[in-house]
Amino acid sequence: MGTSKFKKDRWGRLNNNATESWNKWMRPLRSMPIPWLVIGHIQKIGLKFEKRKKEMQLWKNGVGSKIKQKLRDTLGLVRTVINITLFSSTTGEYGVQLTNNRSLVVNLKRTTCSYRWWQLQGLPCAHAMAVIEREKLRVYDYGSDCYKRSAQAIVYLYVIHPLETHDSPNVNDGTSQVVGGEELDNGSIRRILPPINPRQSGRPCVRKSESQRQGVKLRRCSKCREEGHYGNTCRNPRADFDAGYKADIV
Secondary structure (H helix, E strand, O other): OHHHHHOOOOOOOOHHHHHHHHHHHHHHHOOOHHHHHHHHHHHHHHHHHHHHHHHHHOOOOOHHHHHHHHHHHHOOHHHHEEEEEEEEEEEEEEEEEEEEEEEEEEOOOOOEEEEOOHHHHHHHHHHHHHHHOOOOOOHHHHHHHHHHHHHHHHHHHOOOOOOOOOOOOOOOOOEEEEEEOOOOOOOOEEEEOOOOOOOOOOOOOOOOOOOOOOOOOOOOOOOOEEEEEOHOOOOOOHHHHOOOOOOOOO
């Protein structure tokens, strides 16, 4: 029954976008030994933190450029509001009437709207922005604290320190022996052997496993022509009637 109401399956799918992002981040370091890979990763994170911290200090109105753009896009939808009525200055409740003759309730003190987009996104919706604009208030003060400079300053408060490598052991490419560093093996021959990787049966996989969300083909019913299911599992009450099917209508 659920497949007839959804155009695509929302469960049982694997998305490797996080893996692809990690591979792109670590691509210049993937060929390095593990210690140097970790050091390079720490350096990249430290530089990224420092860059974000400098960008945050240049913020105007206490929010970033992306949040400002979202608020500008939302401001363009304020025209859907045709009337605003103040119900209570004590509770901060306003009645908002839309162009489709529907009414919503906006509460500035609780930063809520009955449309619930404000609570979900953390930024004022078009209905709340109409009220804020009428009262001549700053819209940046009504966003969630996580978008403000004070919260971002706490995120980037800590510093990632570089690692010391002057006493790290190295591997001799000719002899594959560990040179330098502390004597961790009581004078025995320190030779790094290759890992034991037995060959798997069958042909090796040469094609890249792409995300299962790429190239998804929607299923279409042959009876009701809706997407998300096939004709043999159709539960649309009008499907058999419209198609002239002689069986009982389900």
